[in-house]
Amino acid sequence: MVALGLGVLVLCMMGVCGEPLPLVIWHGMGDSCCNPLSMGGIKKLVEQQVPGIYVLSLKIGSNIIEDMENSFFLNVNKQLDNVCEQLAKDPRLQNGYNGMGFSQGGQFLRAIVQKCPSPPMKNLISIGGQHQGVYGFPRCPGEISHICDWIRKTLNVGAYTQAVQEHLVQAEYWHDPLNEDQYRNGSIFLADINQERGVNESYRSNLQTLEKFVMVKFLKDTMVDPADSEWFGFYRPGQSKETITLQESSLYTEDRLGLRKMDKAGKLVFLAAAGDHLQFSEEWFNENILPFVR
Incomplete structure (x- = not known):
């Protein structure tokens, strides 16, 4: 008992024990890093429930307004470069961290x-998160609905044109099941990270280093179309009514991302929340999400 206690003490003095892994949060469309009613509240909740944790809520831009605007208009690949640089420069993250993405932040953190x-x-x-993209844009958060109306019209006109892809975030994960070839060839973000144009072995091997990949689907989601995308499902190619699961998709059967291997190893976790998009209680969050953070 004494020897064991001394061993633990030595490890703690070396900084190995007692410190929870840091948490990196990426917000969704139209949100910002520090909104007290959304990401700011989540950050505070996690800090209260996990004493001593370091929580980084990502800000893309020099201020909160830029952060919100960039969630609509800054090329996703440029955002990824920005975040990669932020993470690499943060000394508190160098031994590893957990990631938590909300809505589009989910697929961005996977990238x-x-x-x-x-x-x-x-x-x-x-x-x-919409890991197979979206084919529809039913509604948008709060006071920025006028932006959403403009985005709807733009996506319907030409989601895969170079100008739209380069300057409209939501177009970069727009997935048209009626035009799969156009999606594969035109999408500069989602088709790339989902290995639609060929297999990048580093993408596959890097994803498999995760200990757990947790996906939350909202059972009454009125924003994400189809909601099955939150579990990596999507419309069966060629139509927009019937959906298939991840396990029925070619992405899984061909194992282009290693998801089948991860599934067999118990690394994929599929959770359901009863409410609408991003609507959950503190109790549900504490019970279902925090165990993967502690």
């Missing part, structure tokens, strides 16, 4: 795992 393996992400928690 970070695939593209930027250092520092290493241990667990990825995607809350309402």
